[in-house]
Amino acid sequence: MAEKEVLIEVKDLKKYFKVGKNAVLKAVDGVNFKIYKGETLGLVGESGCGKTTCGKTVMGLYDATDGQVIFDGTDIHSLNKQEKKEFTKRAQIIFQDPYSSLDPRMTVADIIGEGIDIHGLYKGEERMAKIHELLELVGLNKEHALRFPHEFSGGQRQRIGIARALAIEPEFIVCDEPISALDVSIQAQVVNLLIELQQKKNLTYLFIAHDLSMVKHISDRVGVMYLGNMVEFADSDELYSNPLHPYTKALMSAIPIPDPDEEKLKRRIPIEGEIPSPINPKPGCRFAGRCKFATEQCFASTPALTEVKAEHFVACHRVHELENC
Amino acid sequence: MSEKLLEVKDLHVSFKTYAGTSHAVRGVDFHLNQGETLAIVGESGCGKTVTSKAIMGLLPEDNTIIDKKSGSAILFHGENLLDYDEKQMTQIRGHRISMIFQDPMTSLNPTMKIGDQIMESILLHQKVTKAEAYRQAKEMLELVKIPNAEQRMKQYPFEFSGGMRQRAMIAVALACKPEILIADEPTTALDVTIQAQIMELIGSLQKELNMAVILVTHDLGVVASVADRIQVMYAGKIVERGTVDEIFYHSTHPYTRALLNSVPKIHSNNKDKLYSLKGTPPDLINPPTGCPFAARCEYGMKVCRQLPPEVISFSSSQECSCWLHHAKADTSVLPEGMIRSSEKRSVK
Numbered sequence: 002m003a004e005k006e007v008l009i010e011v012k013d014l015k016k017y018f019k020v021g022k023n024a025v026l027k028a029v030d031g032v033n034f035k036i037y038k039g040e041t042l043g044l045v046g047e048s049g050c051g052k053t054t055c056g057k058t059v060m061g062l063y064d065a066t067d068g069q070v071i072f073d074g075t076d077i078h079s080l081n082k083q084e085k086k087e088f089t090k091r092a093q094i095i096f097q098d099p100y101s102s103l104d105p106r107m108t109v110a111d112i113i114g115e116g117i118d119i120h121g122l123y124k125g126e127e128r129m130a131k132i133h134e135l136l137e138l139v140g141l142n143k144e145h146a147l148r149f150p151h152e153f154s155g156g157q158r159q160r161i162g163i164a165r166a167l168a169i170e171p172e173f174i175v176c177d178e179p180i181s182a183l184d185v186s187i188q189a190q191v192v193n194l195l196i197e198l199q200q201k202k203n204l205t206y207l208f209i210a211h212d213l214s215m216v217k218h219i220s221d222r223v224g225v226m227y228l229g230n231m232v233e234f235a236d237s238d239e240l241y242s243n244p245l246h247p248y249t250k251a252l253m254s255a256i257p258i259p260d261p262d263e264e265k266l267k268r269r270i271p272i273e274g275e276i277p278s279p280i281n282p283k284p285g286c287r288f289a290g291r292c293k294f295a296t297e298q299c300f301a302s303t304p305a306l307t308e309v310k311a312e313h314f315v316a317c318h319r320v321h322e323l324e325n326c
Numbered sequence: 327m328s329e330k331l332l333e334v335k336d337l338h339v340s341f342k343t344y345a346g347t348s349h350a351v352r353g354v355d356f357h358l359n360q361g362e363t364l365a366i367v368g369e370s371g372c373g374k375t376v377t378s379k380a381i382m383g384l385l386p387e388d389n390t391i392i393d394k395k396s397g398s399a400i401l402f403h404g405e406n407l408l409d410y411d412e413k414q415m416t417q418i419r420g421h422r423i424s425m426i427f428q429d430p431m432t433s434l435n436p437t438m439k440i441g442d443q444i445m446e447s448i449l450l451h452q453k454v455t456k457a458e459a460y461r462q463a464k465e466m467l468e469l470v471k472i473p474n475a476e477q478r479m480k481q482y483p484f485e486f487s488g489g490m491r492q493r494a495m496i497a498v499a500l501a502c503k504p505e506i507l508i509a510d511e512p513t514t515a516l517d518v519t520i521q522a523q524i525m526e527l528i529g530s531l532q533k534e535l536n537m538a539v540i541l542v543t544h545d546l547g548v549v550a551s552v553a554d555r556i557q558v559m560y561a562g563k564i565v566e567r568g569t570v571d572e573i574f575y576h577s578t579h580p581y582t583r584a585l586l587n588s589v590p591k592i593h594s595n596n597k598d599k600l601y602s603l604k605g606t607p608p609d610l611i612n613p614p615t616g617c618p619f620a621a622r623c624e625y626g627m628k629v630c631r632q633l634p635p636e637v638i639s640f641s642s643s644q645e646c647s648c649w650l651h652h653a654k655a656d657t658s659v660l661p662e663g664m665i666r667s668s669e670k671r672s673v674k
Contacts, residue, residue, distance in 0.1 A: 047517035184544065185544060185546075188588070189600040189601060190602045197599075213518065255519045255521070256518055261551070263593075269522055275489050
């Protein structure tokens, strides 16, 4: 890509939830990134790190506490009702659980056609033809249109979810763990379908997952989140071959490799304990409590995401000292 | 040669459902040696969990049919567990064979303190006083590396995080120092860093207590680092088995190959299409007469759809049921290395 056009710019995005008196859950706490047109941006991290909240806030499904999501020049959190409708025509989301994200009382045709109806894109026979076309596009067939979600397997349901997202021909799709609930062989089917559709329709994806190998496979660039913060952000090959943040290093070393010889050679960087609670987090680097390189500085101030190498951003005070560890 | 601790012979399990009888496990044979780790790999619905629950005697009585034809048996130290009544099974379950489940939230009792749940199995199986059981339970919590064991004993499962709950469940399972631990997808619900911690924990406890482990999982990555032997299940049958190296580097069944290929390699920069299997597993209410994998197999032949394949052994540990290894099969279409040298080939 010679000239990259920015489709979405996320600026200092924050999403807090009030969870009680004087308790604030900082799910996303100041995240910055850009998504270029036609690329796939991967977002990884462990459960509770805020990646899904981030995706939903980018989609406007949650109101941002602070910060901006600039989609094609305008902040989506300042839109009025009419403009918001326009925005939803251009951006869609695929959810994690193919069982709970489809209305069990609607036929597949109505599920896929709902967006078409809302935006008044097609009517009557044209609408049905479009639905049939979408079903075939995602690898189902016409006969499936009049069935209900419970008649389908997990992989097929996820395809229905994808067809629904594609129905109004969006430019941008947030894929929130689209494959986590599926079996290995079905995962490959869905990922191949997503890649194929991206090439056909020049789609832009924000791909959220905790399966690090799959994210690497599908993404151009990847961001690693930890407790509401972006800790590292780089080109996917660069990130996986040369992780710099201590958390990313530990995370990468924990990925089980389906190859016994490689597993024997692998050195796992142990990481003690578990993710602390995001409710009223302490100041300083969020990872400091579990990081064996943490110094006083790490507990005192939060490191900013800075460019260490070309297009490789890391949020760590000691990144330069640790580079050769 | 180590002693066979557990031997499963020609196990058939089916379930009565509204749609008809579903044949979940259709003739499974395997054994488990002392101290080893056997992995059972397969996708959802292949019968791996049903097999392990059958060993534990945990299948619901009202709608399960375990076929007790001649030769079917689950032999534990030579005794057939299928002939045991509930009272006898209680003596085995949780004492000599234990199981940990995928979801620690639903398998721990939410209304009981963690300490009491560990003590429950100790008090049931060992003639000890409450104080002694308490001491042992606390020791177990320390063994699974839960900090502040004394305090944690008094807490309820909801006060534990996911990884901690899984540790607590391991403590419950291992409280009586069983000979066999069946781990059914022990880390599927956990994050990678926690998964690595739990797998390491199971591995070190296995050595310490000299247990045999049956690891049931769909994740080939987890299997690569811990298993000694692997058996791959598909539609209620074992399609291939072998040592870790044999399965990962010399697999002979197209399904095993497909499973291995559909996972992206983290160290390759290959952005090509992932290998993907078309279709879905067969319906087990009307299982296919031939090879269950035939409909999805890219090398499927006419015979595959008509007759079940014979078991062919390639070495003392590797076996595979696939028609492609028959003398009359056309092997020119197969990828390199899939057909092992014919000297070793012998039809059972």
